[in-house]
Amino acid sequence: MALPGWVLQLFIIFAAGTEALKFEQEYLGYNLNENESATDPLDYSGEWANHTFFPSPENWRFPFYTLFVDKWVNGDPSNDDINGTLFEHDVMQTQLRHGGDIQGVIDSLDYLQGMGIKGLYIAGSPFNNMPWGADAYSPLDLTLLDKHFGDINKYREMVTEIHNRNSELGKYEREKI
Ligand SMILES: [Ca+2]
Numbered sequence: 001m002a003l004p005g006w007v008l009q010l011f012i013i014f015a016a017g018t019e020a021l022k023f024e025q026e027y028l029g030y031n032l033n034e035n036e037s038a039t040d041p042l043d044y045s046g047e048w049a050n051h052t053f054f055p056s057p058e059n060w061r062f063p064f065y066t067l068f069v070d071k072w073v074n075g076d077p078s079n080d081d082i083n084g085t086l087f088e089h090d091v092m093q094t095q096l097r098h099g100g101d102i103q104g105v106i107d108s109l110d111y112l113q114g115m116g117i118k119g120l121y122i123a124g125s126p127f128n129n130m131p132w133g134a135d136a137y138s139p140l141d142l143t144l145l146d147k148h149f150g151d152i153n154k155y156r157e158m159v160t161e162i163h164n165r166n167s168e169l170g171k172y173e174r175e176k177i
Contacts, residue, residue: 029151030128033143044143048156054163062118069122069149070097070134073104082147083131097134102150106158113165120162126155 023036033044074080080089080099090096105122112120124136128144136146145152 027144027147029153030145030147031143032145032152041143046152051156054159060119063116064119064121065112065115065117066121066123067105068100068124068135069102069105069126070100070124070136072100073108074099074101075103075105075107076101076150079148079150085131088131088148095134096132097148099148101148102154102158106154106161109161109165 022039023031023033032046034046035043038044077099079101080097082088088097089099091098105120125139125142126136126145126149127139128141128146129136129139136149139146145155
């Protein structure tokens, strides 16, 4: 069956309009793509230099704890209104951000470990979201970390702290940091 001409034209318009967001110096530390010249997502790249990846466990049956980063612990109040809008941060509202961040997760690792938790399931995504999007779902850009949570080095610090505890604490929902 042949497609109508208008469908083909629409497809061509969308295909021609597909372009990767370019590396932005202003988001240094939040860009997961570190290839500054990339204009196609297939050319995106990034690397955790001199890092040895922690092996996955043979058996995943151990105590997990699930949390939303925004609703957990506010370890760095300086990032609560990091986009400079009026409606980013309000702990009295269920739909706005409470200010939790990766520093807060790091700060509470002793508490989690003390409860016997061996695995951490962080709900939502770490990617750029709407300023008030507290649940971290529906990210707007899958190449850019949400500045409310922390930059890539903060995530790496969290992973290192977790692995220093020699546990599986810190497994992510979908993403490898
Ligand atoms: Ca914060």
